[in-house]
Amino acid sequence: MATVPHHAPAPPACRPPSPGRRRRRRLTVNERRSGFDRRRNVYRSPLAAALEAMVLRLRDDHRLLADLLILVNVLSALDLFITLNVLRLGAVELNPVMAYLLALGPVPATVAKVGLVLAATTGLWLLRRHRAALTTTLGLLIAYVTLVSLELAGVVRLLA
16 A cells, blocks of 8 residues: 655645734725826927926926916806896896806805815815816816906996
């Protein structure tokens, strides 16, 4: 009869977790990319090159970004002020959400508008290392400058 040599069991490849050891679970996504890829060719048009220069300037100068976000909030408040005064002169609100809030009164409309824009600009500040947040900041600034300019032109036309 042949005997098989008896070997001791091999130790496990990794140590089993002890009962006192806790496993740390993280619910955050560790995204390291911020959208500023050096291999990206953004100089296809003069507009893309200008946008790239502005976004890079905002990325490097946090003070300028903070100033632009404050300017967005000021333009939003100016938009609300102009809207409330023009509505008293007989104009009609075209935004259905703001029309509903203004029907409730100026206080709910003010709280909603200021709160929403403040939350949006705070989110953009917290995400300032990402290209999309900086591009959105520029787009929001351009939108509010355009809106306030059109409203002021409408006020001049309404008063003339």
